[in-house]
Amino acid sequence: MCLSIPGKIVSVADGAQDDLRMGRVAFGGITKEICLAYVPEAEVGDYVIVHVGFAISKLNQEDARQVFTYLAELGDVGELGALDPAQEV
Amino acid sequence: MRFVDEYRDQASAAAYAGAIKDLVTRPWAVMEICGGQTHAIVRYGLQDLLPEGVELIHGPGCPVCVTPVEILDRALAVAARPEVTFCSFGDMLRVPGTRKDLFTVKSEGADVRIVYSPMDAVELARQSPEREVVFFAVGFETTAPANAMAVFRAHQLGLSNFSMLVSHVLVPPAIEALLSDPETRVNGFLAAGHVCTVMGTSEYGPLAERFKVPIVVTGFEPLDILQGLHMVLKQLEEGRHEVENQYLRSVRSEGNPPAQRMVSEVFSVVPRQWRGLGEIPASGLGLAPAYAAYDAVLKFDVGAISAAESPDCISGEILKGLKKPRDCAAFGTRCTPDAPLGAPMVSSEGACAAYYRYRRA
Numbered sequence: 001m002c003l004s005i006p007g008k009i010v011s012v013a014d015g016a017q018d019d020l021r022m023g024r025v026a027f028g029g030i031t032k033e034i035c036l037a038y039v040p041e042a043e044v045g046d047y048v049i050v051h052v053g054f055a056i057s058k059l060n061q062e063d064a065r066q067v068f069t070y071l072a073e074l075g076d077v078g079e080l081g082a083l084d085p086a087q088e089v
Numbered sequence: 090m091r092f093v094d095e096y097r098d099q100a101s102a103a104a105y106a107g108a109i110k111d112l113v114t115r116p117w118a119v120m121e122i123c124g125g126q127t128h129a130i131v132r133y134g135l136q137d138l139l140p141e142g143v144e145l146i147h148g149p150g151c152p153v154c155v156t157p158v159e160i161l162d163r164a165l166a167v168a169a170r171p172e173v174t175f176c177s178f179g180d181m182l183r184v185p186g187t188r189k190d191l192f193t194v195k196s197e198g199a200d201v202r203i204v205y206s207p208m209d210a211v212e213l214a215r216q217s218p219e220r221e222v223v224f225f226a227v228g229f230e231t232t233a234p235a236n237a238m239a240v241f242r243a244h245q246l247g248l249s250n251f252s253m254l255v256s257h258v259l260v261p262p263a264i265e266a267l268l269s270d271p272e273t274r275v276n277g278f279l280a281a282g283h284v285c286t287v288m289g290t291s292e293y294g295p296l297a298e299r300f301k302v303p304i305v306v307t308g309f310e311p312l313d314i315l316q317g318l319h320m321v322l323k324q325l326e327e328g329r330h331e332v333e334n335q336y337l338r339s340v341r342s343e344g345n346p347p348a349q350r351m352v353s354e355v356f357s358v359v360p361r362q363w364r365g366l367g368e369i370p371a372s373g374l375g376l377a378p379a380y381a382a383y384d385a386v387l388k389f390d391v392g393a394i395s396a397a398e399s400p401d402c403i404s405g406e407i408l409k410g411l412k413k414p415r416d417c418a419a420f421g422t423r424c425t426p427d428a429p430l431g432a433p434m435v436s437s438e439g440a441c442a443a444y445y446r447y448r449r450a
């Protein structure tokens with residue numbers, strides 16, 4: 001139950017269901033109705049972490065690569081060029 | 090999938106493993122707090138990538154596992170009532186109470202339903218005014234904002250047929266209890282990235298300082314965990330004990346303020362019983378007095394039900410990191426995921442179930 005997974009907001013319906021901010025979020029092929037009340041800044045196209053039907057954070061695109069930059073700074077760069085997350089969809 | 094697959098890259102994992110080998114000069118024991126991390130560690134065999142002497146200890150971070158038997162017995166008593174529709178996350182259905190589990194009660198005819206979100210239970214209550222809808226609210230700080238919103242919505246909608254059986258737990262008091270135990274072997278912590286996504290990182294500074302342990306807020310994918318480990322081990326090797334954040338893409342130092350506001354509106358901090366660890370002061374959430382009307386324990390008067398844990402199950406020592414699942418005589422024989430004796434075998438995030446599933450050979 002603790003699972004929280006990233007998904008992409010595909011639509012936002014402000015004020016639908018009596019003022020609660022809701023939206024549709026895509027997880028790979030599946031799309032779900034998710035409460036966006038806790039991520040007021042997130043818009044269509046943003047990635048959010050979703051837990052039990054609620055988005056709990058908007059993922060920061062700039063920080064998304066730090067796992068690789070940290071590794072690169074350790075000196076062992078390897079094949080990192082091929083792993084640019086910006087190229088993935 | 091974006092934000093998932095890139096963090097499972099094998100070449101980078103191997104590079105991290107190499108960097109960790111280069112770094113480490115002494116044995117260290119690092120505890121990962123969260124069951125989601127335990128699951129990833131066992132599933133991807135991360136322990137096998139680490140140099141000898143670096144040991145991962147699986148912490149108490151599975152809310153299903155730490156929910157005490159007596160709460161389950163209360164849940165069973167409420168769920169068996171004819172007027173009740175009992176809603177729960179799927180993981181809780183097979184957690185054994187003293188005599189039964191929710192799945193058995195359901196097969197005996199009780200109206201027990203698995204829901205994806207607590208909001209589904211609120212919706213059920215709205216649609217079925219003749220039923221008493223009860224939601225089983227377990228979880229850490231990550232789940233509290235969702236459950237708080239469900240109560241808040243029920244209140245807004247004036248639903249008097251909705252209530253919650255709350256057994257929420259908080260992570261920092263459990264870390265404090267673990268570190269205060271003189272038997273503890275833990276040198277450093279990977280803190281749970283999604284708990285901190287909600288709560289921020291400020292609660293961990295005083296713990297790192299007082300117990301002189303590095304605490305690194307860490308994500309859930311293999312590369313996140315390897316980087317978090319590198320950061321903890323680097324601090325240990327350099328004699329530092331600070332709070333650092335590996336999971337920058339989701340965790341801000343202040344956490345998620347709107348979520349925190351909703352949690353403190355609906356819940357208050359209470360002492361809580363932890364399976365395996367006993368009672369820890371100020372380690373849980375209960376409904377705040379203003380929302381007592383939504384408390385299923387009061388509504389159905391099940392507060393007097395109490396129960397003890399199974400004597401065969403060593404889940405307490407497993408949760409404290411003193412023993413591994415395979416040290417338990419019942420592991421894989423009398424206790425399996427199909428017939429679990431203790432909660433860590435039931436939940437897919439429990440240490441015993443993770444070992445059983447991925448490490449049988």
Ligand code: SF4
Binds near residue numbers: 404418425429432441
């Ligand atoms: S194997 Fe079963 S009985 Fe042993 S500690 Fe794990 S859950 Fe308890």
